Amino acid sequence: MTRRRTPRNSVIRLTTGHAARTLNHPFPCREPVLALDFGATSVLVTTNGPVTAEDLEFARQLAHAAHRFARSVERSFYGLPDGKGVAA
Structure with missing residues (x-):
């Protein structure tokens, strides 16, 4: 990974625990989605x-x-x- 050129404006900390899980959604006709679930909060990574x-x-x-x-x-x-x- 390359070095960050701009300073961080904010940081969000999501901790693991019994409600944390990851899911990969490899949709056949569109871009895949990686879901990071932390209880009531989800982060979706896609293109x-x-x-x-x-x-x-x-x-x-x-x-x-x-x-x-x-x-x-x-x-x-x-x-x-x-x-x-x-x-x-």
Whole structure:
């Protein structure tokens, strides 16, 4: 991912929990939609029209960042003192 050139105006923090989930909607005749649900709040990620090379690059960056996030969560979970994590 390239370095941000403009400062952030705001940050929205959505935390995971028992109501958090992700859904992929691969519509056959239009652009796909990735839904990130956090209880009563949803974030929809999609393209602005026909899929472009930039959209493909963003999707790959998103997948890579999500994979790194999952690995960090796994390390935090399994790295707890008992070595097994915490039962949900």
